[in-house]
Amino acid sequence: MPVCTAQLAVSEMVLTQRSNARRPTLEDVARWSGVSKSTVSRVVNGESKVSAEAAVRVREAISALGYVPNQAARQLVTRRTGAVAVVAAQPEDRLFLDPFFDCLLRGIRAELARHGSQAVLLFLDEPDDYARVADYLGGGHVDGAILFSLRPGDRLPEMVDRLALPAVFGGRPLLCDGDPVRGQAYVDGDNRGGARQAVRHLLALGRRRIATVTGPYDQENSAAERLAGYRDVLLDMPHLVERADYTRQGGADAMAALLDRHPDLDAVFVASDLMASGALQTLRERGRRVPEDVAVVGFDDLVSLSETTDPPLTTVHQDVAEMGRLLARLLFGRTEQDTREGDTSEVPSVVVPTRLVVRQSA
Amino acid sequence: MPVCTAQLAVSEMVLTQRSNARRPTLEDVARWSGVSKSTVSRVVNGESKVSAEAAVRVREAISALGYVPNQAARQLVTRRTGAVAVVAAQPEDRLFLDPFFDCLLRGIRAELARHGSQAVLLFLDEPDDYARVADYLGGGHVDGAILFSLRPGDRLPEMVDRLALPAVFGGRPLLCDGDPVRGQAYVDGDNRGGARQAVRHLLALGRRRIATVTGPYDQENSAAERLAGYRDVLLDMPHLVERADYTRQGGADAMAALLDRHPDLDAVFVASDLMASGALQTLRERGRRVPEDVAVVGFDDLVSLSETTDPPLTTVHQDVAEMGRLLARLLFGRTEQDTREGDTSEVPSVVVPTRLVVRQSA
DNA sequence: CTGAAAGCGCTAACAC
DNA sequence: GTGTTAGCGCTTTCAG
Numbered sequence: 110m111p112v113c114t115a116q117l118a119v120s121e122m123v124l125t126q127r128s129n130a131r132r133p134t135l136e137d138v139a140r141w142s143g144v145s146k147s148t149v150s151r152v153v154n155g156e157s158k159v160s161a162e163a164a165v166r167v168r169e170a171i172s173a174l175g176y177v178p179n180q181a182a183r184q185l186v187t188r189r190t191g192a193v194a195v196v197a198a199q200p201e202d203r204l205f206l207d208p209f210f211d212c213l214l215r216g217i218r219a220e221l222a223r224h225g226s227q228a229v230l231l232f233l234d235e236p237d238d239y240a241r242v243a244d245y246l247g248g249g250h251v252d253g254a255i256l257f258s259l260r261p262g263d264r265l266p267e268m269v270d271r272l273a274l275p276a277v278f279g280g281r282p283l284l285c286d287g288d289p290v291r292g293q294a295y296v297d298g299d300n301r302g303g304a305r306q307a308v309r310h311l312l313a314l315g316r317r318r319i320a321t322v323t324g325p326y327d328q329e330n331s332a333a334e335r336l337a338g339y340r341d342v343l344l345d346m347p348h349l350v351e352r353a354d355y356t357r358q359g360g361a362d363a364m365a366a367l368l369d370r371h372p373d374l375d376a377v378f379v380a381s382d383l384m385a386s387g388a389l390q391t392l393r394e395r396g397r398r399v400p401e402d403v404a405v406v407g408f409d410d411l412v413s414l415s416e417t418t419d420p421p422l423t424t425v426h427q428d429v430a431e432m433g434r435l436l437a438r439l440l441f442g443r444t445e446q447d448t449r450e451g452d453t454s455e456v457p458s459v460v461v462p463t464r465l466v467v468r469q470s471a
Numbered sequence: 472m473p474v475c476t477a478q479l480a481v482s483e484m485v486l487t488q489r490s491n492a493r494r495p496t497l498e499d500v501a502r503w504s505g506v507s508k509s510t511v512s513r514v515v516n517g518e519s520k521v522s523a524e525a526a527v528r529v530r531e532a533i534s535a536l537g538y539v540p541n542q543a544a545r546q547l548v549t550r551r552t553g554a555v556a557v558v559a560a561q562p563e564d565r566l567f568l569d570p571f572f573d574c575l576l577r578g579i580r581a582e583l584a585r586h587g588s589q590a591v592l593l594f595l596d597e598p599d600d601y602a603r604v605a606d607y608l609g610g611g612h613v614d615g616a617i618l619f620s621l622r623p624g625d626r627l628p629e630m631v632d633r634l635a636l637p638a639v640f641g642g643r644p645l646l647c648d649g650d651p652v653r654g655q656a657y658v659d660g661d662n663r664g665g666a667r668q669a670v671r672h673l674l675a676l677g678r679r680r681i682a683t684v685t686g687p688y689d690q691e692n693s694a695a696e697r698l699a700g701y702r703d704v705l706l707d708m709p710h711l712v713e714r715a716d717y718t719r720q721g722g723a724d725a726m727a728a729l730l731d732r733h734p735d736l737d738a739v740f741v742a743s744d745l746m747a748s749g750a751l752q753t754l755r756e757r758g759r760r761v762p763e764d765v766a767v768v769g770f771d772d773l774v775s776l777s778e779t780t781d782p783p784l785t786t787v788h789q790d791v792a793e794m795g796r797l798l799a800r801l802l803f804g805r806t807e808q809d810t811r812e813g814d815t816s817e818v819p820s821v822v823v824p825t826r827l828v829v830r831q832s833a
Numbered sequence: 834c835t836g837a838a839a840g841c842g843c844t845a846a847c848a849c
Numbered sequence: 850g851t852g853t854t855a856g857c858g859c860t861t862t863c864a865g
Contacts, residue, residue, distance in 0.1 A: 132635065134842055145852045150844060158850055175633060180610030181546040182842030185857045190543075192612065194591075214594075222599060227607045229556075230592035232576075237584060245589045248542035250554065250612065271537060273494065496858055507836045512860060520834055544858035547841045 133174040142170035153178060184249065193226045193440065194251040196242060198233040198265065199258035208383070208411045209429060213279065216433020217255060224441055226252065233265065247272040253440045255279065260328050266290045277439045279432070281458075283330055295458045296435045300331045303425035303463030304338025307378045307406040310423070310465055312342065316376035316404055320349035322363040322388060324380045329355070335380040335408060349374055353384055360384025364391035376404040376471065382414045382424055389418050389470070404471035421468035432461050495536040504532035515540060546611065555588045555802065556613040558604060560595040560627065561620035570745070570773045571791060575641065578795020579617060586803055588614065595627065609634040615802045617641065622690050628652045639801045641794070643820075645692050657820045658797045662693045665787040665825030666700025669740045669768040672785070672827055674704065678738035678766055682711035684725040684750060686742045691717070697742040697770060711736055715746055722746025726753035738766040738833065744776045744786055751780050751832070766833035782831035794823050 135153075139146045144163055151159045152167040159167075170176070184190050195217060197210070218228045229251065231242050246254055246269060257279030259265055266282045270292070278295040311319050321339045324332025332355070340348060351367045353359035360379055364387065367374060379385035385407035389399060397403045399420055407415060407424035415422040439457060497515075501508045506525055513521050514529040521529075532538070546552050557579060559572070580590045591613065593604055608616055608631060619641030621627055628644045632654070640657040673681050683701045686694025694717070702710060713729045715721035722741055726749065729736060741747035747769035751761060759765045761782055769777060769786035777784040801819060 135844095136842075146843080147845085147853080148851060151851090154844085160850060163850080177606075177609035177634060179547075179842050180612055181543045181552075182857090183844070184543040185541075185547060185842080185859090186844045188857085190612070191610075192607065218594065218596075222603065225603075227593065227603050229607075230594075231589065232580065232592075234580075241584065241587075241589050244539075245554065245591075247539040248553075250542055250552070272539065497860095498858075508859080509836060509861080510834085513835090516860085522834060525835085541858050544841090545860070547843090547858080548860045550841085 132179070133176045134179070135176075137174055138167065138170045138176050141174060142166040190250060190252050191226055192229050192251045193221055193437070194231055194246060194254040195228050196231045196233055196246075196254055196256040196265070197258055198256065198260065198263060208413060209381075209409060212411065212429035213257070213433040213436075216430035216435075217437050218433075219430075220434040220437035224437070239265070239268070243268045243272070246274055253277075255436050255440060256282075257436075258329075259283075261285055261287055261330065266293055275440060277436055279436055281330055287333075293458075294439055296432050296439060296461065297458075298331070298427045298429075298432065298461050299463045300334030301338040301341070303408060303427070303465075304335040304378065304380070305342050306463065306465045307408065307425050308339050308342040310467070311376040311378060311404055311406060311471060314376070314400075314404055314471060318347070318349065318371065318374040319343060319376040319378065320351065320367045320371060320374045322360055322367065322377060322379040322384055323350060323352050324355045324384075326352065332380060339378055353380075355381050355384060357383050357387040360387030361391045362387075364388035365395070368392075368395055368397070374403065376406075378406050378408075380408050382407040382409040382411050382418075382422060385422055385424065385470075386414055386418050389420075389422070393419075400469065400471050406465075406471045410466050415466070415468065418470070420470050423468045423471040424466055425463050426466045427463050428461060435459055435461065494541070495538045496541070497538075499536055500529065500532045500538050503536060504528040552612060552614050553588055554591050554613045555583055555799070556593055556608060556616040557590050558593045558595055558608075558616055558618040558627070559620055560618065560622065560625060570775060571743075571771060574773065574791035575619070575795040575798075578792035578797075579799050580795075581792075582796040582799035582803075586799070601627070601630070605630050605634070608636055615639075617798050617802060618644075619798075620691075621645075623647055623649055623692065628655055637802060639798055641798055643692055649695070655820075656801055658794050658801060658823065659820075660693070660789045660791075660794065660823050661825045662696030663700040663703070665770060665789070665827075666697040666740065666742070667704050668825065668827045669770065669787050670701050670704040672829070673738040673740065673766055673768060673833060676738070676762075676766055676833060680709070680711070680733065680736045680738065681705060682713065682729045682733060682736045682739040684722055684729065684739060684741040684746055685712060685714050686717045686746075688714065694742060701740055715742075717743050717746060719745050719749040722749030723753045724749075726750035727757070730754075730757055730759075736765065738768075740768050740770075742770050744769040744771040744773050744780075744784060747784055747786065747832075748776055748780050751784070755781075762831065762833050768827075768833045772828050777828070777830065780832070785830045785833040786828055787825050788828045789825050790823060797821055797823065 135146050135149050138149045144167060148159060148163055149167050152164050180190065195214065221228045231245065233239065233242055253275035254269060255277055256265060259282055261283035262285030269276045278293055281295045281297050282290040282293050284290055308319060323336045326332040326336050349367060349371050351363040353363035360383065367377065377388060379388050385405060389405060392399050392403055399405055407422045410424045410426035415424045497508050497511050501511045506529060510521060510525055511529050514526050557576065583590045593607065595601065595604055615637035616631060617639055618627060621644055623645035624647030631638045640655055643657045643659050644652040644655050646652055670681060685698045688694040688698050711729060711733050713725040715725035722745065729739065739750060741750050747767060751767060754761055754765055761767050769784045772786045772788035777786045
């Protein structure tokens with residue numbers, strides 16, 4: 110193979126070149142098959158009131174001409190695009206290394222597919238992205254948007270609201286001061302309740318020096334909630350808190366710091382499985398046995414992770430895929446929750462319960 | 472292929488609900504500001520021939536009304552959407568755990584942004600996805616597509632070709648039999664050449680029992696090329712090959728298998744950094760010193776990985792972000808490379824050179 | 834500089 | 850069943 114072959118002839122035409130061969134329109138199909146546009150339209154849209162023979166001829170014409178409907182035109186009249194934007198505000202690097210998003214997205218895509226909608230993923234990373242994404246969302250490219258990983262005070266909820274675009278949030282959207290943004294539908298896990306379950310479990314095991322490795326609680330609501338849950342349970346007991354960033358390495362480092370400061374700790378609630386896997390590694394390197402010396406409980410229950418750590422991780426289970434599905438269903442106004450009549454002021458949102466999965470680390 | 476969009480009954484209404492509050496149109500703005508639609512259009516599109524006062528009034532109207540142009544309508548006439556699809560054929564789980572895609576996507580997004588285009592990411596995972604993605608791509612939602620991680624024999628290149636949608640491929644698209652798909656523009660790394668550099672380096676170090684951990688060479692061209700490069704150099708020497716799957720764990724397992732079968736190996740070329748980090752771990756666990764006992768060379772040079780392994784990884788550097796940028800630039804037909812006249816039969820493609828980065832593992 | 838008019842390709846009444 | 854007729858909201862000649 111030639112190295113660095115740069116045969117870029119005719120390059121500047123790439124984007125227009127091929128489209129110059131005008132794509133066949135509904136009208137072309139109609140002419141070709143000798144019927145009217147309406148009939149073709151009916152066939153394309155699978156309506157019933159079309160004679161069998163007409164339908165056949167139209168279908169022939171369609172494949173002969175290689176006709177593909179122009180969505181822009183269709184959309185202009187139907188007001189529907191068949192696409193839903195999934196906006197991830199998280200910087201990509203975090204996102205791509207976190208299996209959490211994989212599950213969530215899978216759930217979203219599955220549910221969207223059931224509705225015949227295509228999920229399109231957009232990233233919100235640099236400041237510039239806001240304007241472009243807002244343009245995109247407001248431009249009628251999509252029927253709705255699912256947004257997540259927004260930081261407190263993110264201006265996207267407000268922007269979306271102004272666009273009058275149906276939207277739901279993964280994780281409760283917060284204002285700068287930590288107050289919830291009003292009037293936005295969201296799906297969230299029961300972070301606080303889950304954390305409580307985890308810490309209570311540790312307590313029930315007889316542990317008394319229970320530490321916690323937290324997420325970036327000043328930036329992510331889930332992290333703040335999980336820390337709150339920890340505090341709820343350990344009201345009058347010592348709080349051994351180390352903040353990390355939801356990464357594996359961060360978890361490892363935080364665990365090390367915790368061990369340095371509190372060599373006598375006998376349990377730790379780590380606010381995510383990814384961080385827990387890092388913590389486990391530190392514990393091993395420091396010669397602490399898990400769970401004998403230190404009991405460990407994680408959060409998320411990303412099975413690919415929690416089942417394969419050594420030892421397998423006791424963790425708070427979140428049905429992430431279900432959350433994804435719910436998000437999509439909520440967007441389509443189809444949440445299983447009953448809609449309470451007349452209570453229009455209340456935006457339908459759902460907090461998904463968690464449960465503790467006991468494996469071997471605690 | 473007749474493309475028929477799925478019918479949506481109830482959900483359709485839900486999603487249009489909020490938009491019932493009719494969004495202001497160009498015409499509304501025109502009336503509000505007492506000018507014609509044309510003038511408003513000119514202001515919106517930043518044209519020069521508009522009097523200052525008219526422009527001001529129009530702008531007032533726009534913000535007063537909260538006007539956002541309807542892209543579908545605009546697109547219907549301009550034939551431009553301002554969006555480019557990035558299609559990842561890889562199952563998500565792999566994708567999300569591989570830092571490679573993060574860099575690539577970043578490069579793509581950066582370049583696209585320079586052209587004012589929004590990148591929208593689509594996944595191709597289950598069989599169903601093909602039809603929906605094809606509909607989407609053919610539906611005029613995007614100006615072009617960047618596709619990658621296609622398996623040999625994937626039918627997407629052909630589908631895209633029929634749609635007459637400008638497209639470029641990340642990694643050379645292959646037919647089932649391993650032959651390249653003709654007529655498709657692609658950007659690829661110099662996998663074979665890079666592998667040669669790696670193995671030659673090992674040879675120069677005096678190693679003589681050089682093994683390799685490969686990617687899934689029956690499914691991914693890059694893996695096949697890297698293996699070929701290994702073979703190129705070790706023509707008359709023993710080939711110690713273990714196939715893995717481009718995951719960290721796979722790399723660790725393959726390394727273990729290699730050690731079992733060839734306890735005397737003194738070097739290993741691992742076909743990706745992610746796998747190499749796994750291999751390094753196995754080596755450590757088995758008590759082999761790196762590079763004293765076994766020299767290790769990786770591939771990709773994902774700095775976040777290769778610089779943080781223990782010891783830091785000697786690896787084949789690929790400028791992944793640059794590849795991403797090139798992909799986008801190629802799509803826009805604006806590659807900096809010279810254009811050779813009259814050579815229209817040759818599709819512009821580029822193979823990006825690699826270079827060996829020597830750190831401490833070899 | 835500005836406006837009027839003609840579509841872009843499609844669907845949706847409404848007649849036949 | 851099928852064709853006819855209006856637009857959907859925008860850009861774009863082409864006159865003024």
